[in-house]
Amino acid sequence: MKINKISCLIVTETKLQTASAKMIYKEYKDIMTWWSCDDDNHFSTGVGIIMNNDYAKYIIKKDITEGRALKLTLLLKGKIWFTIIAIYNFSNNSYKDEILEFYMKLEEILIAEKKLKAKIVCIGDFNASYDTAIAQQRANRKIFWKDRIFQILKKNVMIDINLIYHDKPLNTWNRSDKKSRIDYIWVTEDLVPDTIYVSTNKVHIFETDHSAVTVYFQIDDLFHTKQLFKKKKHNNNNLKVDYKKIDSQLWETYAEKLGKLLDKEKDLIDNVEISIKNINRIWNTIRDTFKKANNELPKKKGNPNKEVLPKTIVFYKRFLHKLSFILTNLTEKKIMSLNLTNYRECKKFTEKHYETISEICFKFAIDIDGLLDKNIKEFKEIVKIAFKLVQMNFAEENSTLNRKRSKIVLDKIVIEKNSVKQLISDEELIENELIEHFKSFAEKKLNSNETLKGRWIRQYSPKEDINECWYNEVIQPISESEWDHMIRQLANDKAPGISQISNEMLKHMGASMKSATLKLANLCLQVGDILEEWRHALLYPIPKTMDWINKTVETEKFIYEPSTALGTSPSSPNSQEGNT
Incomplete structure (x- = not known):
């Protein structure tokens, strides 16, 4: 199974007794097995399912029909019910009553699973020919009583997956001059998009007159879905503004609310000495005003089942x-x-x-x-x-x-001082150690104070073709029209950054707030500095291929994502090409 990357293997006509079946794969820790045996008639019965532990862990229920059927119910993340029904039908048609009784049990199982909205795979040796049944229907003839199993499957919205990929599927049973397709994989219609391919291949590892029928699944939507409670928890903690529910009238109310809140702090904004400390105070006032006004905007919880995919x-x-x-x-x-x-x-x-x-x-x-x-x-x-x-x-x-996602949780780290290793879990100590680490984790500069030579002298010499006057207007105060133009050019549906002030909010902030933000930008130009909060960045440690063992040295480069106060990229306010 490992060599061929088989996650689940179904075998029929095992001819095993219960005691013997329990011993099979007993020493293998990475797989689990389930068996349906008829100890009184084991030479012509038996069904088994062998499954990788990665998927066996989802199994919550097992049902057995002695020697003939084995049903496993899996409850996947996101409350997805997934059912595997392995069957081995009677080969001898003289057991008509037993076969019809078996069909009734199968139909009861399918009806019960459909009520749970389960995704179903029915697989095994049916000892009946669907191709023959189709031929009988085309000829307007009554189908053979044993082929009723196909009517039961179709009645429960299941299809022969082999016919989706092949017009004429290969025979699965071959004995001397007789050939037939009696081994099948039927799935519910909602599982078809999750399949990749179906093949019929000769079995090489043991002697049999049957071929192996294989279905390949795309497993992401089935087994790699987030747990529903985690999705709900995430969405409850991350309410977002629902811009689709905001009309022009609501935006006008929002702008008025911003104006009223800002009027209370008018003295702080209008009459202030020019210093970086006071500029930080002005920004704190603007940011907090936006936060208070944002409470008036409609919020939405994300759909816990909605996927964020490329x-x-x-x-x-x-x-x-x-x-x-x-x-x-x-x-x-x-x-x-x-x-x-x-x-x-x-x-x-x-x-x-x-x-x-x-x-x-x-x-x-x-x-x-x-x-x-x-x-x-x-x-x-x-x-x-x-x-x-x-x-x-x-x-x-x-x-x-x-690919399996790797992540680093900085709730504890290992440090080494004077050849002694120590585990730290205190938040303040962790922060201090990380600051020290990032100050020194890069290699020393290779600059050996050598003088420039050759083309580098020319490269760093003053450029005669550059006029210094070109840059005189770079730090000129921003005009109201220019500021208004840049605000209107901001793109919608962008992440707001640390401040949680989105571009949509800036576009509808009203005259008072627009004047305040313009003054803030011009004050930054006057003092030649930026706000303290604008210096903050998001830090992402990237784990190496080895396991994270709480050592900061066991990480690759760190990605810094600068985020300015107004939620836009930091660039020159006077630049028509950048954002404000």
């Missing part, structure tokens, strides 16, 4: 769902029931899904000339090609998100 991932996921829906309506039975072999009905169906198909075909440069005039088989082939391309690109784009 646009390409979202694009592919959206089309996986759309294309899988189209394919589930292009099965042989649906084609017959919808009369899609008829030219008019086929054209209606094609027109209905034309926008979806044309958009994805355009992206992958698939020729769709005359798409509306193609018959249903040609249209289905185009949809399948598009589906496979989306699957492959989705898997490739999503590969970077599969």
